């Protein structure tokens with residue numbers, strides 16, 4: 558978190574992590590399409606010819622709190638291909654929260670597990686407290702044939718909020734992101750008494766984020 562009291566600005570970094578081709582870039586593209594034009598920044602995508610992320614994608618989202626702070630969210634994706642390990646560590650540096658995008662296909666189970674361990678190692682080597690860090694998981698590609706049943710997934714991911722997704726259709730994308738915002742506020746509350754310091758409570762924070770999505774927003778009570 559970066560705070561500029563003079564400008565009344567709070568900057569938070571969110572990273573989408575996960576194995577290659579799980580749908581991290583698609584999640585950001587989908588959020589970008591859903592954002593109201595007024596809150597929408599330019600999305601930067603750096604990929605190779607075959608659509609795979611080479612360095613990162615970046616999407617800024619901004620909203621104003623009623624207490625007069627401007628919250629700047631900086632969303633990044635890492636490149637999931639195994640060979641980009643060093644880049645993932647750089648992109649993760651200074652992250653305040655992560656979305657882990659897993660591929661729901663049964664055949665991707667070991668790639669998911671490898672990527673999760675890689676994320677944990679990279680967070681730790683960046684000096685970030687892995688256990689405390691706000692995290693949510695998205696099980697993407699629910700439209701594919703050979704996917705694990707959701708009950709099995711929920712059982713395996715008991716400690717972390719997990720959401721189904723079909724990012725190509727925008728399904729589950731905003732739910733995942735708003736759940737992460739809720740986790741993030743809870744964390745900032747615990748570590749920095751966020752509500753008291755910046756005059757924005759959990760509901761107002763989540764509602765502020767969702768406002769950027771205008772018509773598309775889900776019911777804040779449901780996330």
Ligand SMILES: Nc1nc2c(ncn2[C@@H]2O[C@H](COP(=O)(O)OP(=O)(O)OP(=O)(O)O)[C@@H](O)[C@H]2O)c(=O)[nH]1
Pocket residue numbers: 575576577578579580581582583584608609610611634635636637638697698699700701722723724725726
């Ligand atoms: N069937 C299906 N395909 C999806 C879904 N989400 C993404 N895809 C497709 O999967 C491919 C990879 O998606 P990306 O978003 O580029 O994956 P990524 O995680 O950014 O991959 P890397 O950048 O290599 O780490 C693309 O062809 C997407 O259109 C989904 O929910 N269902």
Ligand SMILES: [Mg+2]
Pocket residue numbers: 581582583609610634635636637
């Ligand atoms: Mg990508």
